[in-house]
Amino acid sequence: MSMTATTRKVEGVSIVDLSGRITIGEGTVVLKEAVRSLLNKREMNILLNLGDVSYIDSSGIGELVSSFTTAGKQGGKLKLLNLTKKVHDLLSITKLLTVFEVFDDEAKAIRSF
Amino acid sequence: MNNQDSVIELRIQSNLEYTDLVENITNNLTALAGCDSDQAYFIEMAVREIVVNAIRHGNQLDLDKVVRVHYRFNSERFEVGILDQGGGFDFDHLPDPCDPENLMKSSGRGIFLVRSFMDDFSLARLPNQGTEVKFAKKLSRPQGC
Numbered sequence: 001m002s003m004t005a006t007t008r009k010v011e012g013v014s015i016v017d018l019s020g021r022i023t024i025g026e027g028t029v030v031l032k033e034a035v036r037s038l039l040n041k042r043e044m045n046i047l048l049n050l051g052d053v054s055y056i057d058s059s060g061i062g063e064l065v066s067s068f069t070t071a072g073k074q075g076g077k078l079k080l081l082n083l084t085k086k087v088h089d090l091l092s093i094t095k096l097l098t099v100f101e102v103f104d105d106e107a108k109a110i111r112s113f
Numbered sequence: 114m115n116n117q118d119s120v121i122e123l124r125i126q127s128n129l130e131y132t133d134l135v136e137n138i139t140n141n142l143t144a145l146a147g148c149d150s151d152q153a154y155f156i157e158m159a160v161r162e163i164v165v166n167a168i169r170h171g172n173q174l175d176l177d178k179v180v181r182v183h184y185r186f187n188s189e190r191f192e193v194g195i196l197d198q199g200g201g202f203d204f205d206h207l208p209d210p211c212d213p214e215n216l217m218k219s220s221g222r223g224i225f226l227v228r229s230f231m232d233d234f235s236l237a238r239l240p241n242q243g244t245e246v247k248f249a250k251k252l253s254r255p256q257g258c
Contacts, residue, residue, distance in 0.1 A: 023161070024129065024132070024165055025129060055158075057158065057161055057162060057165075057223075058162055058220070058222040058223040058226055059165070059220075061222055062218075062219035062220050062222065063219065065217055065218070065219050066219040068217075069217055069219075086154065090226070093226070093229050094210060094211060094222055094225070094226070095211040095216060096216070098216075099216060099217070
């Protein structure tokens with residue numbers, strides 16, 4: 001299953017609805033390009049909606065970290081929304097839940113920026 | 114699935130495009146072994162991570178080198194061995210991706226994840242061959258089945 005990224009803007013926050021698998025190759029490239037494209041347009045408040053992400057591998061986790069770091073270096077913020085249990089478990093075991101701000105509620109996530 | 118071991122072996126060229134193929138075959142085999150959805154997910158993830166490592170880091174994407182994936186399973190246990198033809202690496206000193214100094218690195222989590230989710234895990238350098246990664250998942254059954 002291929003990966004898609006659709007961006008919408010709500011109250012100054014760019015929400016990227018990701019769907020599919022974030023794995024080495026196409027999945028990580030789609031994520032990387034979506035985030036870089038927003039940063040290039042100076043859209044600095046980014047919320048990645050992972051609710052429809054069925055699978056993420058270590059390269060996908062690496063791209064999340066890389067996107068977070070890139071956004072931070074440019075003065076932006078990148079947060080996560082709607083983790084599935086498996087993605088939550090992967091971020092927990094890799095200690096990345098200590099790095100990312102994670103939300104289950106979109107409105108609450110938007111207010112946090 | 115009876116308790117006789119089933120054995121399957123694949124040999125693939127060192128091309129990342131074949132990882133989806135290996136993943137699909139792995140999913141078919143975990144279904145055949147009677148794995149539940151969580152077991153199948155973790156085995157699929159582990160195979161994918163190690164095959165990608167073998168192609169990229171072991172065989173350095175050299176299309177003249179192959180990766181061998183060996184499956185052995187029965188109703189109680191699912192074992193996988195993955196052998197590359199690379200020069201090996203210092204697996205006694207793999208950095209801990211959870212260490213604060215490594216936490217923000219964009220790579221280095223694959224083997225850590227496989228170790229975390231499998232019941233057995235080993236790495237070995239086979240003389241004149243390459244690096245072999247072996248791992249296994251116990252397949253617990255509900256009582257009475």
